[in-house]
Amino acid sequence: MPEIKVTPLGAGQDVGRSCILVSIGGKNIMLDCGMHMGYNDDRRFPDFSYITQNGRLTEFLDCVIISHFHLDHCGALPYMSEMVGYDGPIYMTHPTKAICPILLEDFRKITVDKKGETNFFTSQMIKDCMKKVVPLNLHQTVQVDDELEIKAYYAGHVLGAAMVQIKVGSESVVYTGDYNMTPDRHLGAAWIDKCRPDILISESTYATTIRDSKRCRERDFLKKVHETVERGGKVLIPVFALGRAQELCILLETFWERMNLKAPIYFSTGLTEKANHYYKLFITWTNQKIRKTFVQRNMFEFKHIKAFDRSYADNPGPMVVFATPGMLHAGQSLQIFKKWAGNEKNMVIMPGYCVQGTVGHKLLSGQKNMLDCFLFILCPTPIAPPAGLSMPGISFSKYSLEVKLQVEYMSFSAHADAKGIMQLIRMAEPRNVMLVHGEAKKMEFLKDKIEQEFTGISCFMPANGETTTIPTNPSVPVDISLNLLKREAAFGGPLPDPKKPRTMHGTLIMKDSSLRLVSPEQALKELDLNEHQLRFTCRVQLQDPYSDTDTLSRVYNHLKSVLKGYTVQHLPDGTVMVESIVLKVSSSAEDPNTKVVLLSWSYQVTPGCTIQGSQLPH
Amino acid sequence: MAAHLKKRVYEEFSKVVQQHPHEEVPAKKLRLTKPSKSAALHVDLCKASSPTDALQYLLQFARKPVEADSVEGVVRILLEHYYKETDSSVRLKIASLLGLLSKTQGFTPDCIVDDVINTLNSERSHQVLAQLLDTLLVIGTQVPESLNMRHRLIDVACKHLTDTYFGVRNKCLQLFGCLGSVDKPLPRESEGGGTGMAAKDVQSIISDYFGDQDPRVRTAAIKAMLQLHERGMKLQQIIYNQACKLLSDDYEQVRSAAVQMVWVLSQLYPESIVPIPSSNEKIRLVDDSFGKICHMVSDGSWVVRVQAAKLLGSMQQVSPHFLEQTLDKKLMSDLRRKRTAHERAKELYSSGEFSSGRKWADDAPKEKVDTTAVNLIDSGACGAFVHGLEDEMYEVRIAAVEALCALAQSSPSFAEKCLDFLVDMFNDEIEEVRLQSIHVLRQISTHITLREDQLDTVLAVLEDSSRDIREALHELLCYTNVSTKECIQLALLELLKNLTKYPTDRNSVWKCLKFLGSRHPTLVLPIVPELLSTHPYFDTPEPDMDDPAYIAVLVLVFNAAKSCPTMTALFSDHTFRHYAYLRDSLSHLVPPLRLPGRKLTSAPEASGLASSVESAQNFLKESLTRVCSVQQLDAPGAQSLLEFTIRDLQRLGELQTELAGTADFCATYLHCQLLLMKALQDKLWSVAVPLYLKQNAMVSGAAAQVLEETYKLEFLYSGLESRQIASIHHVRLQAKALQLVLLARTRRGVEPLLSACEKFLHEVDAFQRLFVTELPHFQDSFVDKLLDIMPRLAGSKPADLVKILQTTLRHSCFPQLKLPEQIRRATAAIIEPTGESDNPLRFTSGLVVALDVDATLEHVQDPQTTVKVQVLYPDGQSHVIQPKPADFRKPGPGRHRLITQVYLSHSAWTARIYLPRALSD
Secondary structure, three states: OOEEEEEEEEOOOOOOOOEEEEEEOOEEEEEOOOOOOOOOOHHHOOOOHHHHOOOOHHHHOOEEEOOOOOHHHHOOHHHHHHHHHOOOOEEEEHHHHHHHHHHHHHHHHHHHHHOOOOOOOOHHHHHHHHHOEEEEOEOOEEEOOOOEEEEEEEOOOOOOOEEEEEEEOOEEEEEOOOOOOOOOOOOOOOOOOOOOOOEEEEEOOEOOOEOOOHHHHHHHHHHHHHHHHHOOOEEEEEOOOOOHHHHHHHHHHHHHHHHOOOOOEEEOOOHHHHHHHHHHHOHHHOOHHHHHHOOOOOOOOOOOEEEOOHHHHHOOOOEEEEEOOOOOOOHHHHHHHHHHOOOOOOEEEEOOOOOOOOHHHHHHOOOOEOHHHHHHHHOOOOOOOOOOOOOOOOOOHHHOOEOOOEEEEOOOOOOOEHHHHHHHHHHHOOOEEEEEOOOHHHHHHHHHHHHHHOOOOEEEOOOOOOOEEEEOOOOOOOEEOHHHHHHHHHHHOOOOOOOOOOOOOOEEEEEOOEEEEEOHHHHHHHHOOOOOOOEEEEEEEEEOOOOHHHHHHHHHHHHHHHOOOOOEEEEOOOEEEEOOEEEEEEEOOOOOOEEEEEEEEEOOOOOHHHHHHHOOOO | OHHHHHHHHHHHHHHHHHHHHHHHHHHHHHHHHHHHHHHHHHHHHHHOOOHHHHHHHHHHHHHOOOOHHHHHHHHHHHHHHHHHOOOHHHHHHHHHHHHHHHOOOOOOOHHHHHHHHHHHHHOOOHHHHHHHHHHHHHHHHHOOOOHHHHHHHHHHHHHHOOOOOHHHHHHHHHHHHHHOOOOOOOOOOOOOOOOOOOOOOHHHHHHHHHHOOOHHHHHHHHHHHHHHHHOOOOOOOOHHHHHHHHOOOOOHHHHHHHHHHHHHHHHHOOOOEEEOOOOOOEEEHHHHHHHHHHHHOOOOOHHHHHHHHHHHOOOOOOOHHHHHHOOOOOOEEOOEEOOOHHHHHHHHHHOOOOOOOOOOOOOOOOOEOOOOOOOOOOOOOOOHHHHHHOOOOHHHHHHHHHHHHHHHHHOHHHHHHHHHHHHHHOOOOOHHHHHHHHHHHHHOHHHOEEOHHHHHHHHHHHHOOOHHHHHHHHHHHHHOEEOOHHHHHHHHHHHHHHHHHOHHHHHHHHHHHHHHHHHOHHHHHHHHHHHHOOOOOOOOOOOOOOOHHHHHHHHHHHHHHHOOHHHHHHOOHHHHHHHHHHHHHOOOOOOOOOOOOOOOOOOOOOOOHHHHHHHHHHHHHHHHHHHHHHHHOOHHHHHHHHHHHHHHHHHHHHHOHHHHHHHHHHHHHHHHHHHHHHHHHOHHHHOOOHHHHHHHHHHHHHHHHHHHHHHHHHHHEEOOOHHHHHHHHHHHHHHHHHHHHHHHHHOOOOHHHHHHHHHHHHHHHHHHHHOHHHHHHHOOEHHHHHHHOHHHHHHOOHHHHHHHHHHHHHHOEOOOOOOOOOOEEOEEEEEEOOOOOOOOOOOOOOOOEEEEEEEEEEOOOOHHHHOOEEEEOOOOOEEEEOOOHHHEEEEEOOEEEEEEEEEEOOOOOOOEEEOOOOOOO
16 A cells, blocks of 8 residues: 655644655655754754664655745754755745845854854855755746656745645645745735645644734734824834744835825844845735735835934934844844833834743733843843843842833734634645644644544644654556547447546556556457456256247247347247347256256346246246 | 809809719728629638638638628538538638628528538537537527527537537537526427437536536536526526535636525525535525635635625625624634634723723633634634635725625624724725725714724824825715714814825815714714813913814814704804804805804705705796797897896705706706897897997807807706707807808808808708707797708808898797706816915926816716816916826716826916816817
8 A cells, every 4th residue: 555654853743843754655855954943952953863874864865845934944954964964956935045044144143153052054054055955936846856746835924935745646745834824914825726635734833723803913003103103202123034024014114105104114234134135026925915016116125114223223203113133132122122111102012922031021921120131131141241240140230120111012923823724724625634833732622623624634743753654545547548448438428427437348457567458359469368258157947847949938938028128039049048148948857847947148247137037927 | 243153152052962972982882892702702712722721711801891681692602611621720710700790780690500500410520519509609699589499509509518528518508508498498309419318407407517527617507507597597496505516616717606606596595494414403595605605705716705705795685693703703812712802992992991002911812712612614604704804815805895885784783793894904905995995884884883992993094195095084984973072082183183284185174074063963062162272261362263273173063063052152252253254165064053142044944945945946947937938028028037037047046956957057048048039139230231330249249158158058067868958059050040140241251151151051950960859849940940941041142041041030939948857067166276375386497397186076977088177377378188087086976076187387487277177079
């Protein structure tokens, strides 16, 4: 029985370091190659030794596919290709290929330069790794080799995010990566055709959530910013460089445009500028509105949003600043926060989730005095505490800061919620579903729901390293000879109907790894065999005092009267033919009154009709 | 000399006459070429050595039209060639030509049906078969009455339904759809195909093909069924299940057609009961189909989504329970039930804590959800509109908004519920969607009262930089009901903010406040002192009367005071003075108030407005009949009667706005008659010419004025019927005759007179042609008399003609004016630029300056083509500009708004602009 095997190396009942191995039709594919943000040791990368114990990666893997540029989906790529060693093709979409190295480089800088880690990949390795990348276009079928083909679908989520369909023969797997079923201000909704894969591997970050309409959130966000700016306050929006930042920028930019507002909006420079450049280029990957209007004006060429300079933070008057990082734990966003926190006119908007222990988290939990949170910030960083702080934890009175500014929380998440996941399943109509990239408990709920609401779909949720095997039922193509087909068509009506299977007679010849269906005569001729006829016979004893010929004619007359719809013939050689069934009558040797009726029919005929004839009238 | 002239005249006229037979010639020529057309085709086709050549000839042939009586010949030749032709592409082209030819006007295609059916039987190529069936379809639709032919065609279609080529099956199904008999089951004699379809009715034959393997055939089958429905056949309910199955087809075209099908069935059998699969319950069919169509709002193809969203709007019989589900998404977070932002807002509001800042985690999920009770997809209607309004494609969003509107209009409780969602749409990224949702909210605003927080969101849009959005919003505010006095205050505040930000919105804002005030007098009352900043003890400084913001406040207060008499007691002295000023200057915004110590001038309006309109109408009719008697009166009597009537009518127009157009029209018409009468009744002007130059000047002035008035009459009023237009033309003809007579008397030269006479005769002729049907109404009138002696006129000298005209003019009576139902006077009011602008426009010569023009056009028909903007420069130069069609908006019936930019370029002068109605033609 052919089967598809799926083994998550990461992201099995877990969020982070997505990495899934798929064996399909004799091909091995690695889906995503991410890192875990939560770990700083070996656990941050997937366990490639799972594969390498049997030899080199290149020999085992036919290709690697990266769904999008988030580090938990591509962070381990240079490590795998350059340090573990992989020379095969790596597939990703054009925007991912463009943005991915920027993020990797940034990540490398933080880990190596700031944290001083050794044994990490280098810039050169990132470059070498990117040389192995083969770009994909949406809906373009790429032949990896003769049998394996992959096709990318739009996934929303971030710029360039893709879902991939992997197909070998008639077996197929769809991997969603991260996706979003509701469009946002700059990206469209994920879409897939009814490709009916054998298994759909879906993320399930929000397996137990059904989200509210995003319009309320947007409106709230805009209203708050607007009000603050109107009364002369400053708004700080801590963001991560890519993804939501662009959405918020577009949102504010269009709002400014619509409402004719004049207050400046700033965006902290660096990574974001580079990324914005790519957003400008990959217009085809954005949503309807941006795609349709970019001829007049590219939405990412912001009119109101300018680059931020450190000195602007002290400027009087209202302004809006996007600053990195998003959790207010270090860098520019924290600096600005410190400057503005004392004024109740100002506002900080946290557009995402904040990890426990960060300033962002403290803010959101309503803490008004930031004393101990600075303690937290200062401790883990290797920078020496400023003068007056001989040792962490002794005296921080100097750093105590009263937070007067307003704190708002806005969640803009770009993952599909439970309804979205169900919608995608409905769109693709898979035979099996596998949930990855989510918490085990939440997956459990969704798994039940999927199995309950889609009849015939079984759902899996393997843990890391656990292999799921799915038997497949691939259709095997067979060549049929035209003569045979025509004959069959003439025999049983013209149209082949996929919903009504029909039996046909033919001979299957398996020769030289090809399958052919030909007519029996042709098969005999090709294989040089003699034709044998198979006939069934049956004896029925009758008590009949007449002579053999009389009995036969009585049988003939009876049959003729009973079997109206059939051709019954009395042949001169002493037999009766009912269609193709032959009847003969002979007296038994012992008792002349006992007549033996010999019935003979070929194997194609069901003998149902002849039985009736055995009850002769006396 | 005179003899010579006479000859010239005869020559002139005889020339005109001679030209008539010439015009006939081209028609004859056409007739000559006709036989040669088919012959040429025949020759061409015979000449063609290869199929490509033949195809070329046929293509060329197809470009030229063929007359009805030569079609048959052409068809014969084509068919002849068809039988000989071996190449299928040529046969295909011939088949399509046959279809084309049978569409020719005046040709009855019955005769070629047999031939086409014959060819059908012998045809091998599937493509050609499909084309031939298409030809039959064309023929069948040309002769819809012939039942016999239809039966034959249907038989043919039955025979070919089992073809292996999808195109043939498609066409057969189309034939069924277009020609299948609507009333009774199809009689079938021939036993073709052997598939045992005998004695089946059209519907079951078609529905067999719902399961065809080719999606195109499936689509065609559904479309054929829909076609039958359109032609009046009642579809059977059995196909409902099949149609529902097709909703999950792989192909979007099938799904799209199936959605329509399900909708049609839901409208046909709304109340029949269908079982819910997987449970024992049963529901109404309309509810079931509503759920199914709702499901299609989250389809993979946006075309289907648009269709589904649109159809939802028209399913008004659906039960409220299902309807309300469409707005409910059953939020949860981490398996806990969560309230939507809308619910939270409502709660906050009801707890009196409105507009407090958001607290962290106030959206935290509450009670735990029972996992078994959560249904993620099967709930059908659940959240359909939430999805539709969030869709990526704006087409879907607009369709969803429109559907919401349609459903809300029929169900007040649903209107209440969808309010929040519509308000959210004010924030859409596409302006069109925003605008649409504002319009929709206005349409359903009779059902709803805005809460304070909702109003707040609505008002936020007032700052939008798009003028359309702002004006739509003002319009919306005119119709909304608000619940508290804070709302009024809020609205006023935002509107004033809007006013300072966009001063051009002045009129619109004032109008908005007028309605806001008159709608909520009791809510305005408590805040009046605050609004007018009066103080119980101290005198406050008098506000600036020219401040638009202050005027806005006053408009609000005065309109509220109209139905709240106690309010006036709160006014301070200067308020009364300002009232008097505004009542005069902005009378359309400030209503008459019953002020203490002042008598209310206007008569009690409320007492039977309808009856007063009626009496006015009666008065109008009476005065018109009175005018008819003018003929019997002597000259001065008639004149004075006309004068009085005109005065009466004008006054009537001022008093009764409904009848203003009609009254105006009549008055102008009568004025024309008066002028003519005056001019003619002057006994002096029949005396020798040169002595009475002054008198002539008066008459010619009158004639010119009449001419101008008739043009106004013709083009400035809408709702005229051809009879009125004929009357107007008649008056104009009279004025022209008068001018001609004058010309003859003043000018010495003959040449201009000659051409003028000719022109006049042409006009009479044109009048006759244009208003043939109206001529009976012009008994005994000027034109009637002229037409009687027309043959004589054509041959007479100019001098004679003039004489005849003179007498006819004086002795003909005026035709009676018959009034149409409703005459509206087209008007144009320029809002921007205002006439008395303090700062004149300055521009450098040679450079261009753009000037915003904003005007309201009332009752203008087809303004895109008829309205032009004229710029008058101070040096007398003028220059007409055609505005772009996109500059016209239609805010209401019979009303247009022109907002455009005019580019000025001239030497350094200030410009004054005025906008006349362009006189087209």
